[in-house]
Amino acid sequence: MINTLPAGSQIVVMVFIFLTGLCTGSFLNVCIYRIPAGKSIISPPSACPECGERIKFSDMIPVVSYILLKGKCRNCKASISLRYPAVELLTAVIWFVTYLRYGLTVETAGLILLFSILIAVFFIDLDHMIIPNGLVLTGLAGGAAVFLYHVFIKPFGLYGSTSWYTPLIGMVSSSGILFLIALIGLIIYKNDGAMGMGDVKIFMPIGLFLGWKLSLLTLVLSVFLGGITSLVLLILKIKDRKSAIPFGPFIVTASLFSALYGNELIRWYLQLCGY
Template sequence: MEIILLIYVTVIGVVIGSFLNVCIYRIPKEENIAYPPSHCGSCGKRLTAVDLVPVFSWLFLKGKCRYCGSKISPRYAIVESLTGLTFALLYNKFGISVDLLCSAFLMSILIAVFFIDIDHRIIPDELVVAGLVAGGITIIYNAFFPMKIFGEGGKWWDPILGMFAGSVTLLVVGLIGMLIYKTDDAMGGGDIKIFAPIGIFLGWKMTFIALLASIVLAGLISLILVIIKVKGRKSTIPFGPFIVMGTLITYLYGWDILKWYVSSLLF
């Protein structure tokens, strides 16, 4: 039964990943994500159900349009696979629960953020608003039915405080960066805003863990890219993807990291 549920959740994740591909492509272009229906970006031919089976259609068609033969980016299959894997990891952590539903929703938004920020260096307000709306529902639910992610003894106001914890911290960091480097974009506005819904879903304690994980990952990966000469010392790298990775790590290991850190301070 357990393996059947795992497969079921993973398949749902893969299907949602297919929808995220639409969001990643259309939202930055300010296009409607529902209309027109999916079509080939080269020949404009409307795609049928056979062309839209997540992952498998791309594999069976060998990464090419069935109608005009133009190449289809492997990213479509990658996004679908990553979303399915993320859902599977979250299911392994939370089981069938409201925590799984909330974490899967937030990570779906963040997967779209990951790829949009890489391509366009923006985090669309539409994704932030979607997270805030769902976050508002989460706040109300948690007030009556405490959620696992907020820890034992979590308070009803944990997600509300979390909404401000990450965003305000990044805002302060950005202002300090502006003063030190004398620039107007030391910290992107989208990075600051996306931490508001993240904070709601994680609570204030886990939000700080996610922020710390994001900064550490950004530092390490940026250093590696400079060492292997993929990026220069003065190159800019979008922070959004690191926020996404830091949030997933927090969902999976956040409370373990916090307990380890506290125990390290005590001993």
């Protein structure tokens, strides 16, 4: 961990990051539920999907409210999905781990933005097999900010390179490869469903944030993860050959790993190869 803060303020920062992560997770729940439905993520205020009763502000405390209400709506007692507190906790833990990994840096700030967008992508793709353009564009805007920081202020550590064009290559490398695969599938097999354009597009902000090396690592890891999971689901007969499995969740999991530990993995691998 790269940190020079005194122990006291470090604990304050950690608590702050964890709590802000919980609240962001709560907002991500709204995004996951409303974006695919084409609803605004700002208004109206949250309501119970069963009875339509507006949720009181005091019942919107991440995780805590869920436990106090025993997972049921205060008004109609309909059960609330365990996914809500799970997404809140997951977001907080990912923010926290990112801070432990990169400290109080621009890398941490950039990654928690990217990861938050990707958590929404994970669940929306899992539920609806789509990756909304709004999330891709938000990611590109954040990635552009990181790119400007890299060029004009200080090279961005994750890129592993000081060249100004590293993130731009990152933006088009993995997404370009996936686009070609989709194109070949379309031409040869007349197959337009195997590789969604959403998967191609989400690799653009990922590449912009991570640079081309970690972006390519993310692509390799996600194909690997997706392949193993599909195989297990086929063997366990949970899915059959014809059923489509969303690729987004694997891209998200792989980019999380690449961003946090990818540079170490690449270094270890190159050493293993004798470089």
